[in-house]
Amino acid sequence: MDNVLLLAAESKGLVTETYSATGAVEFAWLILALPLVGFLVTILYGKRLGEPTAAYLPTAMSTGAFVVSLAIWFQLLGEEASHRRFLVPLFDWIKVGGFEARWELLIDPLTAVMLLVVTGVGSLIHLYSIGYMHGDERFSHFFAYLNLFMLSMLMLVMGSSLLTLFVGWEGVGLSSYLLIGFWFEKREYATAAKKAFITNRVGDVSFMIAMFLAVGTFGTLDFFRADGTGIAQVAPEVLAIGGGTALALGLLLLGGAAAKSAQIPLYVWLPDAMAGPTPVSALIHAATMVTAGVYLVARTSPIFVQNIDAMAVVAWIGVATALLAALIAIKQDDIKKILAYSTVSQLGYMFVGVGAGGYTEGIFHLVTHAFFKGLLFLAAGSVMHALANEANVWKMGGLRKVMPITFWTSAVAWLAISGVPPFAGFWSKDQVLVIAYEHGFRAIWAIGVLVAVLTAFYMSRWFFLIFLGESRVESHQHPHESPLTMTLPLMLLAVASAFGGMLINLNHFEGPLARWLGGYVAPVQEEMIVHGPLGEGALIAISIVAAVVGITLAYLVYLRGPARERITGPVAEVMANKFYVDELYEAIFVKLGGRMADFMTWFDANVVDGLVNGSATVTSAVAGRVRRTQTGLVRSYVAGIAMGAVALVVVFLAQVR
Amino acid sequence: MGILSYTLLVPLVGAAIVGALDSEDTDRIRWAGLATSIVAFVVSIVMLLQFDIGDGGFQLQENLRWIPTLGATYHLGVDGISLVLVLLTTFLTPLVLIASWDDVKERLKGYIVSFLVLEAAVIGVFLSLDLLLFYIWWEVMLVPMYLIIGIWGGKNRRYAATKFFLYTLLGGLLMLVGVLWIYGQTGTFSYLDAVNLDIAVEAQRWLFWAFLVAFAVKVPVFPVHTWLPDAHTEAPTGGSVILAGVLLKMGGYGMLRYSLPLFPEATQEAVPVVFTLSVIGILYGAIVAMMQKDIKKLVAYSSVSHMGFVVLGIFALNTVGVSAGVVQMINHGLSTGALFLLVGFLYERRHTRMINAFGGLAKQTPVYAGLFLVVALSSIALPGLNGFVGEFPILLGTFAVNRWAGVLAAFGAVLAALYLLWAYQRMFHGPVEGADNENTSDLKPREIAVMVPLIVLIVGIGIYPKPLYDAVEPSVDRLLGPVGLVEAAETGTVAPVGQE
Numbered sequence A: 001m002d003n004v005l006l007l008a009a010e011s012k013g014l015v016t017e018t019y020s021a022t023g024a025v026e027f028a029w030l031i032l033a034l035p036l037v038g039f040l041v042t043i044l045y046g047k048r049l050g051e052p053t054a055a056y057l058p059t060a061m062s063t064g065a066f067v068v069s070l071a072i073w074f075q076l077l078g079e080e081a082s083h084r085r086f087l088v089p090l091f092d093w094i095k096v097g098g099f100e101a102r103w104e105l106l107i108d109p110l111t112a113v114m115l116l117v118v119t120g121v122g123s124l125i126h127l128y129s130i131g132y133m134h135g136d137e138r139f140s141h142f143f144a145y146l147n148l149f150m151l152s153m154l155m156l157v158m159g160s161s162l163l164t165l166f167v168g169w170e171g172v173g174l175s176s177y178l179l180i181g182f183w184f185e186k187r188e189y190a191t192a193a194k195k196a197f198i199t200n201r202v203g204d205v206s207f208m209i210a211m212f213l214a215v216g217t218f219g220t221l222d223f224f225r226a227d228g229t230g231i232a233q234v235a236p237e238v239l240a241i242g243g244g245t246a247l248a249l250g251l252l253l254l255g256g257a258a259a260k261s262a263q264i265p266l267y268v269w270l271p272d273a274m275a276g277p278t279p280v281s282a283l284i285h286a287a288t289m290v291t292a293g294v295y296l297v298a299r300t301s302p303i304f305v306q307n308i309d310a311m312a313v314v315a316w317i318g319v320a321t322a323l324l325a326a327l328i329a330i331k332q333d334d335i336k337k338i339l340a341y342s343t344v345s346q347l348g349y350m351f352v353g354v355g356a357g358g359y360t361e362g363i364f365h366l367v368t369h370a371f372f373k374g375l376l377f378l379a380a381g382s383v384m385h386a387l388a389n390e391a392n393v394w395k396m397g398g399l400r401k402v403m404p405i406t407f408w409t410s411a412v413a414w415l416a417i418s419g420v421p422p423f424a425g426f427w428s429k430d431q432v433l434v435i436a437y438e439h440g441f442r443a444i445w446a447i448g449v450l451v452a453v454l455t456a457f458y459m460s461r462w463f464f465l466i467f468l469g470e471s472r473v474e475s476h477q478h479p480h481e482s483p484l485t486m487t488l489p490l491m492l493l494a495v496a497s498a499f500g501g502m503l504i505n506l507n508h509f510e511g512p513l514a515r516w517l518g519g520y521v522a523p524v525q526e527e528m529i530v531h532g533p534l535g536e537g538a539l540i541a542i543s544i545v546a547a548v549v550g551i552t553l554a555y556l557v558y559l560r561g562p563a564r565e566r567i568t569g570p571v572a573e574v575m576a577n578k579f580y581v582d583e584l585y586e587a588i589f590v591k592l593g594g595r596m597a598d599f600m601t602w603f604d605a606n607v608v609d610g611l612v613n614g615s616a617t618v619t620s621a622v623a624g625r626v627r628r629t630q631t632g633l634v635r636s637y638v639a640g641i642a643m644g645a646v647a648l649v650v651v652f653l654a655q656v657r
Numbered sequence B: 001m002g003i004l005s006y007t008l009l010v011p012l013v014g015a016a017i018v019g020a021l022d023s024e025d026t027d028r029i030r031w032a033g034l035a036t037s038i039v040a041f042v043v044s045i046v047m048l049l050q051f052d053i054g055d056g057g058f059q060l061q062e063n064l065r066w067i068p069t070l071g072a073t074y075h076l077g078v079d080g081i082s083l084v085l086v087l088l089t090t091f092l093t094p095l096v097l098i099a100s101w102d103d104v105k106e107r108l109k110g111y112i113v114s115f116l117v118l119e120a121a122v123i124g125v126f127l128s129l130d131l132l133l134f135y136i137w138w139e140v141m142l143v144p145m146y147l148i149i150g151i152w153g154g155k156n157r158r159y160a161a162t163k164f165f166l167y168t169l170l171g172g173l174l175m176l177v178g179v180l181w182i183y184g185q186t187g188t189f190s191y192l193d194a195v196n197l198d199i200a201v202e203a204q205r206w207l208f209w210a211f212l213v214a215f216a217v218k219v220p221v222f223p224v225h226t227w228l229p230d231a232h233t234e235a236p237t238g239g240s241v242i243l244a245g246v247l248l249k250m251g252g253y254g255m256l257r258y259s260l261p262l263f264p265e266a267t268q269e270a271v272p273v274v275f276t277l278s279v280i281g282i283l284y285g286a287i288v289a290m291m292q293k294d295i296k297k298l299v300a301y302s303s304v305s306h307m308g309f310v311v312l313g314i315f316a317l318n319t320v321g322v323s324a325g326v327v328q329m330i331n332h333g334l335s336t337g338a339l340f341l342l343v344g345f346l347y348e349r350r351h352t353r354m355i356n357a358f359g360g361l362a363k364q365t366p367v368y369a370g371l372f373l374v375v376a377l378s379s380i381a382l383p384g385l386n387g388f389v390g391e392f393p394i395l396l397g398t399f400a401v402n403r404w405a406g407v408l409a410a411f412g413a414v415l416a417a418l419y420l421l422w423a424y425q426r427m428f429h430g431p432v433e434g435a436d437n438e439n440t441s442d443l444k445p446r447e448i449a450v451m452v453p454l455i456v457l458i459v460g461i462g463i464y465p466k467p468l469y470d471a472v473e474p475s476v477d478r479l480l481g482p483v484g485l486v487e488a489a490e491t492g493t494v495a496p497v498g499q500e
Helices: A023-027 A029-049 A053-079 A111-134 A140-159 A162-180 A187-218 A231-238 A244-260 A268-277 A278-287 A287-297 A306-328 A335-355 A359-386 A403-416 A422-439 A442-467 A483-505 A512-517 A536-559 A570-576 A578-612 A615-628 A632-655 B005-021 B026-050 B080-099 B108-127 B132-152 B157-186 B191-196 B201-218 B226-233 B237-262 B266-292 B295-316 B319-350 B366-378 B386-401 B401-408 B412-428 B434-438 B445-463 B468-484 B486-494
Strands: A086-096 A100-108 B058-065 B073-078
Touching: A023 A053, A023 A086, A023 A162, A023 A268, A029 A140, A029 B058, A053 A111, A053 A140, A053 A422, A086 B319, A086 B386, A086 B468, A100 A111, A100 A140, A100 A162, A100 A512, A100 B319, A100 B386, A111 A140, A111 A278, A111 A287, A111 A483, A111 A512, A140 A187, A140 A244, A140 A278, A140 A287, A140 B058, A140 B132, A162 A187, A162 A268, A162 A278, A162 A287, A162 A335, A162 B058, A187 A231, A187 A244, A187 B386, A187 B401, A187 B412, A187 B468, A244 A287, A244 A306, A268 A287, A268 A335, A278 A335, A278 A359, A287 A359, A306 A442, A306 A578, A306 B026, A335 A359, A335 A422, A335 A442, A359 A403, A359 A422, A359 A442, A359 A483, A359 A512, A359 B486, A403 A422, A403 A442, A403 A483, A403 A536, A422 A442, A422 A483, A422 A536, A442 A536, A483 A512, A570 A578, A578 B266, B005 B026, B005 B058, B005 B073, B005 B080, B005 B108, B005 B237, B005 B445, B026 B058, B026 B080, B026 B108, B073 B080, B073 B132, B080 B237, B080 B445, B108 B237, B132 B191, B132 B237, B157 B191, B157 B201, B157 B226, B191 B237, B191 B266, B191 B319, B201 B237, B201 B295, B226 B237, B226 B295, B226 B445, B237 B266, B237 B295, B237 B319, B237 B412, B237 B468, B266 B295, B319 B366, B319 B386, B319 B445, B366 B386, B366 B412, B366 B445, B386 B401, B386 B445, B401 B412
Parallel strands: none
Antiparallel strands: A086 A100, B058 B073
């Protein structure tokens, strides 16, 4: 890879112009204002509104944001391809000593894609939650938090600078904290919420340092500026190809992205985040928030394409995460945990895409994944709803008869994630793998194919154990299909999971998405493209074979004969225990860190306090004497003043000439 | 007499009036105290209206004869830096008086008088342009604070009060030596003369440290911080709020007003030492905070960490860092003041501050839990709230001059989240256990009323800090002139470090 030349400095075809907002784009602020109003009203008055009234406003606000996003998308569609980037200034934020950050929105094709995904899937999940959260004592709070999340996530994708993006970035972290710990009465749920926030904070430090370096390098944090001095506009001139600054910026941004998007080594919070209500898992921890890291890399692609090593690290982190999480997923028994590790694994694919320079491919997989993984989680929620929150897949089975809608929609999602054509996941995952191969990352491609087999295997296991075979449902349970508010989002997402891939980008390099994002994500240079011995047709065939092999293996293991776990032994044990990564982190950060903190606390009380000026003894002696006298307080005060006066006089006399 | 004198005198006159009231007439004492503090706030708003934002010099000056034989004058003046600090003081005082409305039951008159005198002394420190006047207010401030801790404090109040007194006094004496040395040079106590004095670098070094010790104790900077946790744990709620909210700022203010402009070369030489101590303070304060069992002590140690950021920004010696340092003093005053108020509300109900005595309060007292979370997040420097708009530029300014200091300090952000959210989890999450937690009542309207203005500012500054920066920046630029770094500061953070 080293000898691959990346001459993105000449980045031909990258659109760098910005235009002032017109038409629907002028109303982009509404996309933030609507959920903000929904949040404020619902958090303050929601309790009084009661159920289900409290949910109507937040759901309407989310849908309103979707409508505005749709209008913006149509407007962009009508513009010329090179005239699709708009800046919507709102007002000043921080402006001091040459540093300037404004509240400003950036609307371009990349943002528009994210807007549609977030508001579209988000609105469906608001609708679904009306049924799912029925009867919860904090029903209104849930919807307030959902709108707070929408506000933050939309700020994230519309932020015109790294700093305003960071506001949304932290806002989604807060909403995630509130929603993971929504049922905070359970200690482990509260712990999971805190773990998510803290782990993300580690990534945030990396992100912040990236911003300090970016200010030093570019003098601004704006991606695009009307005068052409934004980061994305000047990166090719300012950053040397293969230069250290590009590498440092890339790795620091990756540090932030890896936390938010649950990549190695910061993925550990996401599986625990399943403590939150299932609609939250679907919306935040599958479809939208966790993809923010992928969006960040795509948004800063002009920086990444300057350094092949930075890109390679992203791609390798991605594929390693994809593999690790897929291996763990095979041995999980919790209906949501399997999906959680699957999400980590799929996010790994997206990182392979954006790491290999396939920004369109990475975003494509982000979109289809939002459909099918959102659907899988909502289906899981529907199943748990039917089984009084039972989450163990070994206590399910045969649910296809009692829950036909959940079953059929899940089937679509299962085929989509397993990579079976023509379902959505097949196209996007295949294009990610193809671009990795074509851009010279062949080892990553090969591992990616292996992960595809594993994915088809564990997702088939999930699907078979829940819906097919004999029922293992405990006798006191009476599973039933969920209400329409829950099944309607399932059906809509099933349609998207079935046809979305073909509609969005059937033809890899000439599809609608490729043309839509073309010029708006940094292109890699021609020289990087090294055609291997395999053509795209052969690569597609290999992908299909991978899916078939995975599904067939799962069929042989779990569907033939009575359902029982046949994958056992020491290696399986390690996988079931998630490679003991949590235990390792616990030992290092909690145990060792705790002991160090204990020592420092002892040190502060006994050494610093004692040594600075022997004050401990002096003070207690003085205090002791003070205590003995009746008017001690006044006396010591007088003594202090007297001491001061004496000193004043002494020094004063010394000065007089 | 001008508006500055009124700002200074209103609390003193109010203290005298309260002092003349019958000690048994507690209602009248309370209302008189509150009315005084509100008048003081209104007067300070008038000062703000008369102030010309954009002019970095000293405005609304008043210069009267005082002790002509000594060359000491009654010289007051306000610039952007002292303006915002005075406003913080007059804003917090009425809130504190409302919050501790029926908190104090004994010797109420003395308590109110102490608060008003304290308010006047702090305002005097911020407004004085005469070294002797400054020093006197600095020492006068000690007395009411000492009494507030020592009389109305907790079990160990005498130990804490004495420790507070000794630390501050010893620091103050060193400063006095410096003040007198300068007097020996100029023959007057005029601050403006002192600024124009060209002190030899040798002498600067001694003077710099003499002043810095006084300021460092007040901030407090590691390792002279250990009086603070004791003072905070023992002080009554109102005392803690003013101590953290306003008194600590005197240290930062002193550095800005004296260390930087009077001893510019010595300041620049000292940067590595001060940076090291600040970074240690940030990380160490946070780690020690994490392990505290008493929530009030936790907040006290968090102040050590947060004020480390302020000092870091000040010694970055560029416009971004110093301005943000000033803004962060305001932010810390609001957030930590609010945290101490909240801790006080809980203490009133439960008579304990032990974190493990609480649990599940989010279910029991949702309004309290919600407000606590917002304030904690402000302290964690969540973007969109006030802490971030100070902390981020501080780090930016620091990183521009010293990458490692900037990077290490940034980890304070992780630790802040760790200690606050961990404490939050133990107090507010989990099941509601025990009769005490079950019977804890949510905030009363009076308490909510105290929190609302604070929350409004926490959110307001977070989203639109521009007025604050606009007020502070011209004065900071003027201040940095003698330090000789303004030009570097203007290109600022901006000095391209990574171009290839």
